[in-house]
Amino acid sequence: MTSKLLTLAAAAALALTLGACSSSPTPSPPSPAATADGECAGVTVIVDAGDLADADEVSSEACIETGEAVIAADAFAEAGVETVGTTQYPEDIVCRVNGAPAADEVLVAEDGTEYTETCESMPAAFAYWSLWEKPAGGEWGYATEGAATLSLEPGDSVELLFTLNGEPAAPTP
Numbered sequence: 001m002t003s004k005l006l007t008l009a010a011a012a013a014l015a016l017t018l019g020a021c022s023s024s025p026t027p028s029p030p031s032p033a034a035t036a037d038g039e040c041a042g043v044t045v046i047v048d049a050g051d052l053a054d055a056d057e058v059s060s061e062a063c064i065e066t067g068e069a070v071i072a073a074d075a076f077a078e079a080g081v082e083t084v085g086t087t088q089y090p091e092d093i094v095c096r097v098n099g100a101p102a103a104d105e106v107l108v109a110e111d112g113t114e115y116t117e118t119c120e121s122m123p124a125a126f127a128y129w130s131l132w133e134k135p136a137g138g139e140w141g142y143a144t145e146g147a148a149t150l151s152l153e154p155g156d157s158v159e160l161l162f163t164l165n166g167e168p169a170a171p172t173p
Helices: 002-016 072-078
Strands: 043-048 060-064 127-134 157-164
Touching (some): 072 157
Antiparallel strands (some): 127 157
């Protein structure tokens, strides 16, 4: 039963992980937009690659300077985060973020099954990028729409999180 719930949760996360496919060059790093107390006055953009091989190089956090609403895909692009969709769902599903998982990276399911991401269709239910949002002063939650349409206000945070075999299950507070 727990396995079915995890599979359903992963499928729901994948369905909600809609992203914009970036084919333009990576933009310059964003301007600092932190307040005197170190908080982001704009939108905080986070990439957490979890347990992927290049997680340290792929993961990042940036504060995007904005005084008005911004679309999540635009915030990721401004932060220098490159997203790639799938062949079947180029604008809807995030397959790779900053090149991860690499096309030759072997991902191993709990049952020992080996998988490499081809970005043809839906990623495996045990290895996928999910999109999360956190309103200013609120809690993290699965985004209810994709990065191409998700509107963020100053003070909000957005995260692309890679989950492998259920870990991490959610962004850290």
